[in-house]
Amino acid sequence: MTAKNQLDLLVHNFQQKRPLRAGSLIITLYGDAIVPRGGTVWLGSLMKLLEPMGISERLVRTSIFRLTKESWVQAEKVGRRSYYSLTGPGLRRFEQAFKQVYNTNSEQWVGRWCLVFLSQLENNKRRIIKEELEWMGFGCLAPNVMAHPRLERTEILPLLQERDTLDDTIVMQSEPQELLTSRALRLQVKESWNLEHLASSYAKFINQFRPLWQELSIENTLTPEECFIVRTLLVHEYRKVLLRDPQLPDELLPGDWEGRSARQLCRNLYRVIYQCAETWLDENLENASGPLPAPNANFFLRFGGLK
Structure with a gap:
């Protein structure tokens, strides 16, 4: 299958999910693309970006309304247009949700809980x-x-x-405790976290995106819009699994832990497509002043450095 065929399959699989959680995808879009560019965007921009993923204008409006009710986003009216940004509590939740997504540093655990x-x-x-x-x-x-x-x-x-x-x-x-990986602690970890289910979720993510990565590692034949769609779905699906991952120390994880392979795959695929996706965002994101500014410096620190 070509990279385009693999992308079509990813979009199809996303559209088949029920319920189709457009609000969660919008939060992914804010975290991945909008917050690094100032954090505020025209509702019409959101509609244009999400339409190829099967999110209708009506569903975008409904989802934004719910996110506003839940204090994730807030609106600003300028003329007949509405511009949305994360609220204070929404920004806090965003920071918690995305804290581990782009972080490749695995600090040594000292035994604190x-x-x-x-x-x-x-x-x-x-x-x-x-x-x-x-x-x-x-x-x-x-x-x-x-x-x-x-x-x-x-x-x-x-x-x-x-x-x-x-x-x-x-x-x-x-x-910190002196014995970080005691038998009792390992058994307690197995009881307290469903590592088998988490490993299964990581394996599913790998099976979804590895074929596309294999195609793109040879040659990136996708358009800027297609790269944006891949990037959004990649971060969205990875974030959903990562939210349930307590980031347990390696000492307490199985030797063949799928989370390591999933992180490497996400990093590698993101690095291949991010620049092309940014081209699409440059042309299609607007706030009240016009096109959104370029990504801030922190954006380029993702996954250990994008440049």
Whole structure:
């Protein structure tokens, strides 16, 4: 199959998903392409970019309305046009969601854990916070006790404050332990995180995108618009898996962990297509002042450096 055939298959598979979560794809588009260019974009630009992926104008409007209700984005009217940017809470959630996507640095783990105790929350709030923490990669060490090996205590507090649960939640940072990979800890990790399901999700991602990478590694025959579509779907699908990944230290992961191969594949494919995709974005993104500015310097630090 050619690269174009592989792209058509990716788009087809995305369109077959039910429900088709256009709002999540819009957040991916903001994180990957719009935030590095100032963060505000005309609604018409979003519609034009998403239409080839099967997202109708009506669905874009509905999704943007929901994202506004959920405090992800905010609107600014200039004449008859609407321009959307991430809100303060939306930017915080974006930073948490995308923190690991482009990061290739694997800092050595020293044995610290962020622990969150939910036992003093009422049932409804406890359920909500537990779900939010799970989306950040937390695992359940014990009833009402959530743990993460990478996040710091200060990274959790804004979420709790936003949900009005800060006073009823206990957040601690454990001290490093001498034996980082004890038998008991390995067994606890297997109980607290569904690593088999996570590995299966990574394997599915690899099977989706590796054939396209193999074609493009020989020659990039895709147009700028097609490169943009690949890049958006690549980051979107990778981000969905990564959100559930607690980034456990290598010492606590299987030797053949699929997450390593998935990260390398995402990095390699992104590096091949990003410049061509940027050409398409240069021509099709607008804010109230005209075309969006070029990406900021941090953009080019993605995946260990794009240039």
